[in-house]
Every structure is written in C-alpha cells, then in structure tokens.
Amino acid sequence: MLPLPQFAQPYRDGVWRVPYQDRAAAARTWAETHGLQAASGDRRRIGLVLIDVQNTFCLPDFELYVSGAPEDSERLCSWIYRHLDCITQIWATMDTHTAAQIFHPLFWCDAAGNPPTPAATVITPEAIADGTWHVNGAIAPALGLTPTQMQDYATYYVRQLSAAGKYPLTVWGYHSMLGGIGHALVSAVEEALFFHGIARQSQPKLLLKGSHPLTENYSVLRPEVNCDPLGQTLVPTQDALIEEWLSYDALFIAGQAKSHCVAWTLADLLSAIRARDPLLARKIHLLEDCTSPVVVPGVVDFSSQANDAFAAFAEAGMRRCTSQESLQWLE
Numbered sequence: 001m002l003p004l005p006q007f008a009q010p011y012r013d014g015v016w017r018v019p020y021q022d023r024a025a026a027a028r029t030w031a032e033t034h035g036l037q038a039a040s041g042d043r044r045r046i047g048l049v050l051i052d053v054q055n056t057f058c059l060p061d062f063e064l065y066v067s068g069a070p071e072d073s074e075r076l077c078s079w080i081y082r083h084l085d086c087i088t089q090i091w092a093t094m095d096t097h098t099a100a101q102i103f104h105p106l107f108w109c110d111a112a113g114n115p116p117t118p119a120a121t122v123i124t125p126e127a128i129a130d131g132t133w134h135v136n137g138a139i140a141p142a143l144g145l146t147p148t149q150m151q152d153y154a155t156y157y158v159r160q161l162s163a164a165g166k167y168p169l170t171v172w173g174y175h176s177m178l179g180g181i182g183h184a185l186v187s188a189v190e191e192a193l194f195f196h197g198i199a200r201q202s203q204p205k206l207l208l209k210g211s212h213p214l215t216e217n218y219s220v221l222r223p224e225v226n227c228d229p230l231g232q233t234l235v236p237t238q239d240a241l242i243e244e245w246l247s248y249d250a251l252f253i254a255g256q257a258k259s260h261c262v263a264w265t266l267a268d269l270l271s272a273i274r275a276r277d278p279l280l281a282r283k284i285h286l287l288e289d290c291t292s293p294v295v296v297p298g299v300v301d302f303s304s305q306a307n308d309a310f311a312a313f314a315e316a317g318m319r320r321c322t323s324q325e326s327l328q329w330l331e
Contacts, residue, residue, distance in 0.1 A: 001082040001326060002034055005195070008081055011074040011188060015055060015181060018191045027198035030084075039088045039202035046327070047248040048080070050092040051220070051255030051262045053189045056175045056182030057095075058256060063175035063182055066257045068292030073186050076254050076290040079323040080192040086327050088248070090193055090204045092185060093220040095176035095261065100139045101213045102157065103172050109136045118173035119296050125158050143213050153214060153229065160225045169216070176210065207241070218264035221272070242272045251283055254290035259302035262291050263309040270316055281317030286310060289322040
C-alpha cells in the first residue's frame with residue numbers, strides 16, 4: 001500500500017476549502033514519485049462507489065448526522081490514498097433535496113395544521129386513513145397538483161411502500177438541501193477524490209439523486225416508488241449505471257447510511273445481478289468499517305436492519321471487508 005500524502009496526516013474534519021492548485025501540483029509529483037500511471041491503462045479495473053458522503057450526514061453539527069460517520073470518512077480517505085494506484089474510477093452519489101418533498105415536514109400537517117416532528121414521525125396508511133396526518137394542500141400548486149390530487153397520491157404512495165415491504169415513510173428533517181453546505185461532499189473526501197483524479201487522470205463521477213418531490217430515493221439506482229397511480233414513471237432507473245459498475249473487475253462500496261442509502265443501493269444492485277448472473281455478486285466488496293447505520297438515541301435505531309441486510313448481501317456472494325485489508329488478494 002502507498003503511504004499517506006503529508007497533507008492527509010492527520011485527517012481534517014469539518015468544512016473547509018480544498019486548495020485545488022496546491023493539491024493538483026502535489027498529485028502530479030506524487031504520481032511521478034510513486035510511478036502512478038493513467039487509470040485508463042489499468043489491466044485490472046477497480047471501482048469505488050461512495051454513497052452520500054456529504055456534510056448533512058457526516059458532520060455532528062449537521063442535519064441528519066450518522067453517528068460514526070467522521071471515523072468512517074477518515075478510514076475511507078486513508079483507503080483511497082493508500083490504494084491510489086489500484087482504484088480506476090470513483091463514483092460519489094449525492095442526496096439532493098428541496099423543502100417541498102414527500103419526506104419533509106412541509107409536505108404534511110395534522111388536524112391543527114402543524115407539521116410533523118422530524119425522525120419521530122412515520123406516515124402509515126392507517127395514519128392517513130384516521131386523519132392523524134394529511135397533506136399540506138397549500139404547496140400542491142408548486143408540485144403541479146391540486147390538493148385533492150396530492151392527498152390521493154400520498155395515500156397511494158404509503159400503500160405502495162407497505163405492499164412492497166419497504167420502510168414506512170419517515171418524515172426526516174430538512175437535509176441535503178440543494179445549494180446548501182450540507183449538500184456538499186465532506187471536505188476531506190472531496191480532497192481525496194480530487195487528488196485521485198489528478199494523480200490517476202481519472203475524472204470522478206458525481207451522481208445526484210433524490211430530487212423528485214413525490215418519492216424517496218434511498219438507492220441511487222431507483223426510487224422507493226417509481227410509478228404514479230396512472231403507471232407513469234417518476235424517475236428513470238439507472239440501468240446504464242448498473243451495467244457500468246458490473247463491467248469492472250471489482251467494485252468497492254462505502255458511505256452513509258449503512259441502514260438506508262447504502263443498503264438500498266446494494267439491494268437494488270443485487271436484484272440486477274441475480275437477473276443477469278448471481279456469480280457477479282463476487283465482484284462487490286463492502287468496506288464495512290466505512291459505513292454506519294442510522295441511530296437516533298431514544299427515537300430510532302436501524303442497526304439490526306443494517307446488520308441483517310449486510311448478512312444477506314454476504315450470503316448472496318458479496319464480500320465483507322475492511323479498509324485495513326490489502327488488495328493483494330485481487331492479484
């Protein structure tokens with residue numbers, strides 16, 4: 001494994017500006033010193049998928065902080081630098097939201113017109129049927145709907161989640177707001193991606209997800225509900241992205257949160273793999289010490305769901321590993 005560049009010791013937490021010109025010069029020198037070649041010439045193509053490594057999830061002062069995320073990010077950055085010569089391509093998904101979305105408080109209200117409490121409120125078909133929660137019709141025109149259409153759609157939506165065995169609709173606090181600081185990648189991770197891109201001459205690919213107001217999008221590959229009541233597609237599924245990922249010899253996956261966006265992306269990827277060739281699951285490697293589940297003390301704890309999901313992925317052929325392991329076994 002390669003050493004860490006001097007600027008990467010120690011890991012820097014928080015929000016700060018990456019000095020691009022300095023890092024670009026350092027990356028060119030680093031590539032020359034360590035004999036790094038352009039990624040396009042890699043004989044063995046290794047991909048790295050980073051799920052939602054954004055300030056909104058990864059820093060303690062931000063909106064949907066995942067406990068353990070700073071340590072995950074530190075290990076992740078170290079892994080990227082130490083395997084700079086092996087990683088061919090990096091993708092980074094970015095949760096991308098606005099205020100008026102089905103999982104945000106603005107979308108809902110109780111009988112008195114009050115919005116729900118974030119994280120502590122789950123919208124079930126029963127909660128709509130008994131009048132506990134109904135949609136905020138005032139924002140219907142902004143969504144291109146009438147209040148009645150909006151209410152009918154919301155009822156349909158939560159029923160679809162229930163029928164598919166998905167997590168029930170949780171009302172989250174406003175997070176990953178497009179244009180806000182929370183939406184940005186963690187600064188240290190952004191720096192690592194930039195350094196890799198210059199040193200290996202490999203452009204990182206940023207994948208935005210979650211902007212449709214009428215569906216959740218935990219997985220980057222498809223939303224939780226993908227058709228309206230008339231059967232019209234809400235968000236195209238990422239079939240081309242699946243094919244691109246599976247074209248690599250090995251694909252490593254990390255990010256936040258283990259119980260939600262990471263697990264749901266992996267579940268969708270596994271479904272695609274099973275439809276093609278179940279043995280392709282062996283290409284997928286889960287950097288398990290670079291991801292953590294959603295835990296809100298006294299409110300929700302998704303640790304068991306995350307562990308169960310990863311056990312199922314391993315049973316299907318995916319490999320659970322840590323950032324401390326060498327990649328020599330890929331030779």
